[in-house]
Amino acid sequence: MRSSRTTLKAKAQPLSSPESPTIAAAQYPVSASELVFFGIVNGLELQKYVPAQRLVEADLAAQFGVGRNSVREALQRLAAEGIVDLHRHKGAAIRSLSMQETLDVLDVAERMTGLLARAAARGAASSGLKKILLDSLRALKTADAANDAATFTKARRRFYRCLLDMGGNRELQRLFPTIQMPIVYAQYRLPALQQLRLRDYGKIATAVRAGDPDAAEAAGAAHVQHVRQEIIAGSI
Numbered sequence: 001m002r003s004s005r006t007t008l009k010a011k012a013q014p015l016s017s018p019e020s021p022t023i024a025a026a027q028y029p030v031s032a033s034e035l036v037f038f039g040i041v042n043g044l045e046l047q048k049y050v051p052a053q054r055l056v057e058a059d060l061a062a063q064f065g066v067g068r069n070s071v072r073e074a075l076q077r078l079a080a081e082g083i084v085d086l087h088r089h090k091g092a093a094i095r096s097l098s099m100q101e102t103l104d105v106l107d108v109a110e111r112m113t114g115l116l117a118r119a120a121a122r123g124a125a126s127s128g129l130k131k132i133l134l135d136s137l138r139a140l141k142t143a144d145a146a147n148d149a150a151t152f153t154k155a156r157r158r159f160y161r162c163l164l165d166m167g168g169n170r171e172l173q174r175l176f177p178t179i180q181m182p183i184v185y186a187q188y189r190l191p192a193l194q195q196l197r198l199r200d201y202g203k204i205a206t207a208v209r210a211g212d213p214d215a216a217e218a219a220g221a222a223h224v225q226h227v228r229q230e231i232i233a234g235s236i
Contacts, residue, residue: 031070032064032066032067032070033066033070033071033073033074033077034074035064035065035066035070035074036060036064036066036070036071036073036074036075037074037077037078039063039064040055040060040074040078040083040084041078041083041182044083044094044182044183044186045153045182045185045186046149046150046153047149047186047189049094049186050094050186050187051094051095051096051097051183051186051187052093052094052096053093053094054090054091054092054093055075055084055091055092055093055094056091057071057072057075057091057092060074075092078092079092081178082095082178082180082183083095083180083182083183094183094186095180095183096183096187097180097183097184097187099235102184102187102188102231103228105179105180105181105183105184106184106224106227106228106231108179109179109181109224109227110221110224110225110228111221112172112175112176112179113220113221113223113224114217114218114220114221115172115217115220116160116163116164116167116172116176116220117163117204117207117208117216117217117219117220117221118167118213118214118216118217118220119163119166119167119168119169119172120162120163120164120166120167120208120216121166121207121208121210121211121212121213121215121216121217122167122211122213123166123167123168124166124208124209124211125211127165127166127168129162129165129166130209132158132162133159133162133163133166133205133208133209134205134209135158136155136156136158136159136162137159137201137202137205139151139154139155139158140152140155140156140159140197140198140201141198142155143155144194144195144198152194156197156201159201159205160176163204163208164176166208184227184231188230188231188234188235190230190231190234192230193227193230196223196226196227196230197223200219200222200223200226201223203219203222203223204216204219204220204223206219207219
């Protein structure tokens with residue numbers, strides 16, 4: 001049992017970075033409920049789960065090799081994070097967003113991403129993280145060229161984690177991961193979004209590395225604006 005748990009821990013390991021509640025805790029999961037929690041969140045980002053998909057306790061317990069109580073604990077936490085809806089007689093399901101809810105999420109994300117980029121630009125010179133930011137961009141481009149979704153997701157998280165660390169704003173580090181962008185991206189699987197990310201992340205990184213807070217904030221906000229435009233256009 002001990003060896004299987006170790007294997008599960010490696011599989012469910014959070015990929016450390018934002019646009020997702022997983023970055024709220026960049027450490028490895030240390031409990032059975034965390035194995036389930038991070039496994040579902042990472043699976044959502046990798047599109048192994050989809051909005052409105054039912055989550056059956058018995059299936060999750062078997063999948064992650066944990067008890068039903070641990071599954072229930074994880075589902076309660078996922079519900080508190082806004083990732084899962086719990087229905088009294090229907091059980092749990094991945095949350096599905098209406099168009100208005102999606103736009104509301106994007107409104108928050110626009111302002112928060114701008115603030116994130118501004119804080120990172122202010123702290124870039126003293127953080128010593130400029131090279132890591134560039135390395136994450138290179139990893140994104142490599143993953144995109146290889147059509148490797150899992151590696152792209154990991155590199156994207158690293159990019160946002162680096163911005164958060166550059167800014168050093170603990171309140172932003174706490175709040176930014178709670179934005180429901182993983183659900184947005186899982187629900188709106190638009191081919192143009194990945195190339196849009198690569199382009200916009202490059203602009204954000206350039207402004208951050210130059211130590212230009214105004215330009216960085218504008219680039220961060222513009223990225224979410226571009227995502228909004230693609231989603232609206234794809235829904236018409």
